[in-house]
Amino acid sequence: MIRVVLPAHLKMLAKVSGEVELEVAGPPSPASVIDALEARFPALLGTIRDPATQQRRKFVRFYACERDLSLEPIDASLPDEVTRGEEPFFVIGAMAGG
Amino acid sequence: MSGVRVLVGTRKGAFVLRADGARKKWDVSGPFFGGWEVFHVKGSPVDPNRIYASQSTSWFGQLIQRSDDGGLTWEPVGNQFPYDGVPGTHQWYDGTPHPWEFARVWHLEPSLSDPDTVLAGVEDAALFRSTDGGASWSELSGLRGHDTGSAWQPGAGGMCLHTIIVSPKDPRRIFVAISSAGAFRSDDEGTTWRPINHGLHSEGLPDEDAEVGHCVHRIALHPSNPDVLYMQKHWDVMRSDNAGDSWSEVSGNLPSDFGFAIDVHAHEPETVYVVPITSDSEHFPPEGKLRVYRSRTGGHEWEPLTKGLPQEHCYVDVLRDAMAVDNLEDCGVYFGTTGGQVYASANSGDSWEPIVRDLPAVLSVEVQTLA
Numbered sequence: 001m002i003r004v005v006l007p008a009h010l011k012m013l014a015k016v017s018g019e020v021e022l023e024v025a026g027p028p029s030p031a032s033v034i035d036a037l038e039a040r041f042p043a044l045l046g047t048i049r050d051p052a053t054q055q056r057r058k059f060v061r062f063y064a065c066e067r068d069l070s071l072e073p074i075d076a077s078l079p080d081e082v083t084r085g086e087e088p089f090f091v092i093g094a095m096a097g098g
Numbered sequence: 099m100s101g102v103r104v105l106v107g108t109r110k111g112a113f114v115l116r117a118d119g120a121r122k123k124w125d126v127s128g129p130f131f132g133g134w135e136v137f138h139v140k141g142s143p144v145d146p147n148r149i150y151a152s153q154s155t156s157w158f159g160q161l162i163q164r165s166d167d168g169g170l171t172w173e174p175v176g177n178q179f180p181y182d183g184v185p186g187t188h189q190w191y192d193g194t195p196h197p198w199e200f201a202r203v204w205h206l207e208p209s210l211s212d213p214d215t216v217l218a219g220v221e222d223a224a225l226f227r228s229t230d231g232g233a234s235w236s237e238l239s240g241l242r243g244h245d246t247g248s249a250w251q252p253g254a255g256g257m258c259l260h261t262i263i264v265s266p267k268d269p270r271r272i273f274v275a276i277s278s279a280g281a282f283r284s285d286d287e288g289t290t291w292r293p294i295n296h297g298l299h300s301e302g303l304p305d306e307d308a309e310v311g312h313c314v315h316r317i318a319l320h321p322s323n324p325d326v327l328y329m330q331k332h333w334d335v336m337r338s339d340n341a342g343d344s345w346s347e348v349s350g351n352l353p354s355d356f357g358f359a360i361d362v363h364a365h366e367p368e369t370v371y372v373v374p375i376t377s378d379s380e381h382f383p384p385e386g387k388l389r390v391y392r393s394r395t396g397g398h399e400w401e402p403l404t405k406g407l408p409q410e411h412c413y414v415d416v417l418r419d420a421m422a423v424d425n426l427e428d429c430g431v432y433f434g435t436t437g438g439q440v441y442a443s444a445n446s447g448d449s450w451e452p453i454v455r456d457l458p459a460v461l462s463v464e465v466q467t468l469a
Contacts, residue, residue: 009133009158013174043174047158051178052200059157093157 002028002078003088004037010048010091014041019088028083030062031074048091049074063090102424103168103466104432105149106440107136110458112151114169117453121430121444124453130172131163138419138462140206141168145213146466150232152203152218160202162218162232175232179203179220182239188222189251198222198242205419207262210269217288219259223250223276225288238288241274246293246310253278253313253332260418261314266321273327273342278313281329283342294342298331315358316418320367328370328397330360330418335372337397348397353384359421363446364429368396371423371431371447373416382413390433392447406450407441414439419462426467434460 004020011017022036031054038045045051048060054074056062061070065079065087081087104115111129130136131153142148151163151172160179163172179200190196201221209215214231217238224242226235241247241259250257258277265271272284273294280295298312313332320326329336329345334355336345349355354374363369370393376384383389388407391400414437424430431443438457441450 007157009155013161043161046160046177050159052180057157057159096156 007093059094061092105139107462108458112136142208142213148213182237221258223259250279275314280312297345350398358418
């Protein structure tokens, strides 16, 4: 079971509060976690990854275990603590003004 | 009892303003999609409870929301806008080829006959159609594939397809406008297109007869006479009497012929409204006076409409999709400003009152006339 923390805008779209818990087939990676997230919450399709490239949107970041995973390959394995459900996987909206 | 529903898109969400036919007391609901940019909200002419909204942010991309209960509740529908085939390139600001990249939906145009069919104008400029209530979108790629497409270039605001008009007398005829490529017309439901820019003259274009490259800001028509088009261009207010085959300038005595919004009275095909803006570098009203100008002669002769509008220290802008008219007997005219005001006139523009004063910057205003 993977725990996912979404930013406020995406929580509203998914109509959830708090963390989301997901079952992910195989070794979890940002890509497979987002696949599972989109399958459960179709409203999130295309909001985290660009639909054309399937890459992380430029103002979205991925954090886990106090590390920024954003620049690692999107299909790289997540830390064991995330895989075991001890730590959440964070989807973050990058800070910006306005 | 008859009434109106004003659909407002802003920089930070959508708002729905409701009133009865007197248009004196308003119920304001929203923000819907708070914190997101809502470029456009528009209802189906055949099913007023069906409303489409374009919601986006730079963070999380594009969403299309649909309401089936007149804007009380909303559900996201399809948000995938894949360009047809290999997208190819258009010109970038420096003249180099640049790949077509989807950014956002600027304008939604529901069908005049089918609530499940809607057109979407997007940036980078292209036209999409959904026939399943917004669940899926297909590009009408004959437009972008026009011979001139690879030469289109963005303006400062991006290369957006912002105006879509389906002829009320012939649904096969569609007009679109693109900044800064110009106006185009299809006579076969969007399969093939041709530029309709003859007679437009644009400062900065070295070729006086350039087929494309004109920064059209908006086009409007009256349903009873869809061959007569009115255009607010970057500079110049223009008119065509032959469905865009040729244009002539009707700016007349306007204090500035720069502007964005333009619309036509619901019952008087020759009565046109614009909001003059000082210049392309000063996007606020001349002399700090917010004035709608009305022509009752199809252009050339314009009168300022000021009653109820601020006549000093006003430095807001009125954007291209931020003006609309209702169909009540006394035609209502509405517009929104970048200062967050939405003004309404229940008497064809003779006098104005603010419905709301402090919304986020208004990007679009549409009106539904309800039976």
